[in-house]
Amino acid sequence: MNAFARLPAGPAAVPLQLLLPSGPPRARPLAATRRERYRAHLQAVVDIAAALAPGTPTAPAARVAETVSDTASLLPGRLCALCGGGCCTRGSDHAYLGAPTLRRFMDAHPGMSPEEVVAAYLDRVTHKTQTGSCINHTRTGCSLPRDMRSDTCNDYACDSLAQVQAAPREQVVLVVRRKQDQWRRDRADLDNAVNGAAVLSETGVRRMRVG
Template structure:
């Protein structure tokens, strides 16, 4: 099976203090929204389990080839909201709001992709999985979603990463071949 995933190639940069301040303000607002919610326990979304085995290998290879195109919209909010805060507060009852904000700020990527999510580092997301928005945990692009719908999962998968709007796949660059039970092969 051949899968096409989007590709981003922005440059890495040190996040500005202003961007980190905006993240802090966003977290404060999200925690305030949670505090005034009538039924905060109802905001908690079911946690998306991490995939395993061959499916996980294909998803990891697809995301690695893509370089986090879906993270570009995360900006200073990282898709975090009162629903995420409700889950995190439930899972970390001993951590106060100040400590929680500090945990998020501590995980900001020292070098993140220009204009992308503050946690979007060179090797993927720098934010602890337990602190991520459910969207970040559960989202898959169209190519990976079509792979997940295959039953049973195909035994050999070739992943092509293509910049949105590009006319064709660039052979040998940011492509991966995944065969369950064998090492992944990556070009470029």
């Protein structure tokens, strides 16, 4: 299958051509042991965060603010949706959450006790999570809103996402997706066959047949 060859010819039709990894395709009920490991991690981190002075610098406000204007490009979100969380698989039962993130959350909710902060994070955990991925990784994306996510999660952009973010808003993007996630995509001992392709634009997503 040569998805790139299926596009119309001509200078105006030349798309940005990208490769994507894949997030885990299956979900399973969350094991009680995973939830307990997450609770223990949150408790340890919130204890450190509580010892920091309120207002301790953690991250620029713009980093965690989810601001979407009428002129914002839809391409980054569509690219990440097609990937399905191929970068989330190392989140395990810690979700990259550290004291700076929880201190920032506590500053935004000054009436909450450390115990209530832990409970707020646990309340966001769903009954099913994607197999082999972050505890907050669900079929529809991260169960945490951006202001509760780690700086790692908010700031990370794979090479393909970075290219889309830097591209003109009217750019057409051809994406070929492979089977392995972001961290195993270069392993020669694993099957990394093409398992999806799509043309992305501001007006929509057109999936293409593979195989």
